[in-house]
Amino acid sequence: EAAQKQGFDWYMRKEIFEQPKAVADTLLGRLNQHGELMLDELHISPELLRRVNKIVIVACGTAFYAGLVAKYAIEHWTRIPCEVELASEFRYRDPIIDPATLVVTISQSGETADTLMAIRHAREQQAKVIAICNTNGATIPRESDAVIYTHAGPEIGVASTKGFTTQVVACYLLGLYLAQVRGMKYGDEIAAILAELETMPRLMQEVLDNQAPVLELAAELKDAPSVLFLGRHVGYPVALEGALKLKELAYIHAEGFAAGELKHGPIALVSQGLPMFVVVPPRGRDQLRDKVISNIAEVRARGARTIVLAEAGDDEARANADTFIELPKVSTLLQPLVATVPLQLFACELATLLGHDVDQPRNLAKSVTVE
Numbered sequence: 001e002a003a004q005k006q007g008f009d010w011y012m013r014k015e016i017f018e019q020p021k022a023v024a025d026t027l028l029g030r031l032n033q034h035g036e037l038m039l040d041e042l043h044i045s046p047e048l049l050r051r052v053n054k055i056v057i058v059a060c061g062t063a064f065y066a067g068l069v070a071k072y073a074i075e076h077w078t079r080i081p082c083e084v085e086l087a088s089e090f091r092y093r094d095p096i097i098d099p100a101t102l103v104v105t106i107s108q109s110g111e112t113a114d115t116l117m118a119i120r121h122a123r124e125q126q127a128k129v130i131a132i133c134n135t136n137g138a139t140i141p142r143e144s145d146a147v148i149y150t151h152a153g154p155e156i157g158v159a160s161t162k163g164f165t166t167q168v169v170a171c172y173l174l175g176l177y178l179a180q181v182r183g184m185k186y187g188d189e190i191a192a193i194l195a196e197l198e199t200m201p202r203l204m205q206e207v208l209d210n211q212a213p214v215l216e217l218a219a220e221l222k223d224a225p226s227v228l229f230l231g232r233h234v235g236y237p238v239a240l241e242g243a244l245k246l247k248e249l250a251y252i253h254a255e256g257f258a259a260g261e262l263k264h265g266p267i268a269l270v271s272q273g274l275p276m277f278v279v280v281p282p283r284g285r286d287q288l289r290d291k292v293i294s295n296i297a298e299v300r301a302r303g304a305r306t307i308v309l310a311e312a313g314d315d316e317a318r319a320n321a322d323t324f325i326e327l328p329k330v331s332t333l334l335q336p337l338v339a340t341v342p343l344q345l346f347a348c349e350l351a352t353l354l355g356h357d358v359d360q361p362r363n364l365a366k367s368v369t370v371e
């Protein structure tokens, strides 16, 4: 087993460090030398994809948060309305789906019972189902009309890490492909995002190489009774994922909030010394960024201990940071791929310091195969 962990203490930590390769492998073979997307593996005709008038993403757990990230990108690129729903809620509310609905399920294992039931329900209503999955030949891809595999390699740690980042990438490829087949007039923007996606493995590696401040932070915060995470736009699901990781691994109360909701409740939780992670959008999204930066000042004025994740050189974001975690410069939609990594490392390290079994957290299973 030690050999399989390749010198890492946990599979999870190894898998966090495998993300540059996992993302590179997920992109591999899907872009031609002209930087155009090739998703022939989809086996759903472009004709049919042009008729889609609604996308519903269905998933559980971390995969659901990957779906929440994807919604922002898919709607922006395709202008097709996109809903994201927990698989366990989907089937029971009699969702409005028909043959023009594209259901996208996301599942690392491909065996999650709720997600599988959602697929069966969707197909009964004649919707087309595309699975985004990491496990070749699992039940979910077998029961779907088409599959886009994430090539993350086996994920052993119960808490999903490289599963998540590769799911985001696969969803983005699907969104960009839909935009391409539907002839959206964003030629340059799509080409730019594809080119930027290809740089992600290198940028994720930069984040991993700079893990020391995150590890120190975990040591400092290991006795915190509660930790909050704030984010806006795609940073919001990143905040949710950061909180989920901490709950799962460290058994610490943690919650993620949309930064814009701060004044509608979460700010009441702020007390002296409360650790608050804030994900700041990159420069260029200045309207959003300004608002998030003023949120940092607001919570700090009330005593929060702020941990700010922002682009390198963002001095305004740094001004109210007790701890500043530098992220590489990327466009807004790609920021989740780099911003999630320090949050994964933080949870893994903190749980390690608390003496918990990081790979097998109490009461959790890698794949939930009962409803």
Ligand code: G6P
Residues within 6 Å of the ligand: 060, 061, 062, 063, 106, 107, 108, 109, 110, 111, 112, 115, 158, 159, 160, 364, 365, 366, 367, 368
């Ligand atoms: C379990 C795992 C999570 C995972 C979720 C969905 O809760 O512990 O890490 O995100 O299931 O699993 P799936 O295999 O469908 O992505």
